[in-house]
Amino acid sequence: MMGSRGVLSIIFDLDNTLIDTAGAGRTAIQKVCELLKSTHVQESHIRDICERFLRKLLQESFDPSEGKTIDDVRIQHWCEALQETPGTDPDPALASRCYYTWKNTRLQALSLSSEVRALLEELQKNYKLLLLTNGDTQTQREKIEAVRCEGLFSLVVVGGDHPEQKPARSIFTHCFESAGVRPQDCIMVGDSLTTDIQGGVNAGVRATVWINAGSKSLPQDSVTPDYTLPTVLHLKEVLAQLA
Template structure:
């Protein structure tokens, strides 16, 4: 069943167009190797540092505008190291760990060639907008390294607005920028709570859930279409 009457496509970024999760794991591997090879950490202790860092990272993911993201995330590594080894805070090691993680992650964040080709094809028939949640600095770094400006008419970063997905206001902003009605717009993303529920709340014409981890759907956020890869959007739109 193809989606009819769609004029504009809203794409999520992380784990929809780019494999941010995989890039983060690459960064974690580098930090673990550093802790083990240069600082004498056992495998289990290095794993605990990263587990603690990731736990706090998820809790502090939506940092407000004006907050120094690097300093905040260095502090997360500092706490993780201290809680793991019980020693005094080591800002120097925390800084080394963080920038190794960040640099490695950015090196592995990219839009796959086949996804680029899809976006180039879609932009000939549809208006394309990138809609991503998160802190402006963090998301703009990813956007720049991926050169997303080449593929989208407009880019909207949630952290630069009063509300982020799933709030209807940010979807209304996107519709205004594109000059389209809600029923003519499709949201494509991997997150049921933000992308799909947000699209439904905004009354969009269709929502596409990129479920590449075989998760179970929720009744409160039931997408119109479920796919395993963002590339399947072409099939939904009836394009080859």
């Protein structure tokens, strides 16, 4: 039974839900392209090198128990991207420069827009706001610090701090118990069908809200969100329906 308390808590994803991580990433890659143009690397190879890095990033598996930092792993991605490109010297120093240019530019480009910040400030007057983000602890904490958003949430949970990440039920259970709420008191808001929306369904939240900024079609055999919005700025419309 849902009970009659209505929505008490909103669980937000971070990347591409509250902040435009994809856009910041594009800006960061452009900066690396400019760096590589100033080196010995052939200009015709630059885009290929960057695309190789992005593929490695997408397929990344990181285990902190192996004694490496996420910085070490991602410098290695750039080193391999250089090495795999014909006629390009896999210079470790250049790989490090590429990585820190990409990392620092991306962090600088990330921001919580004034509109999103205002929305969260308004919502926190009536709802308990939780932030639940997947990813390596260092990387996600750096983003949270860069956009100065931690004070807007009653609880911030980073997947890398836990044995399982979204869509696992366990990390949602941790959120519920830590925040003192029931699954049916909460809605889950995020851009990923496979982690945010599926995770919300697995955990039994009251409703799931898919942020579909690119107007993507719902894939076949995908979990179906209860609501779909082009931006988190329309969230109050959903809350009004759930009141």
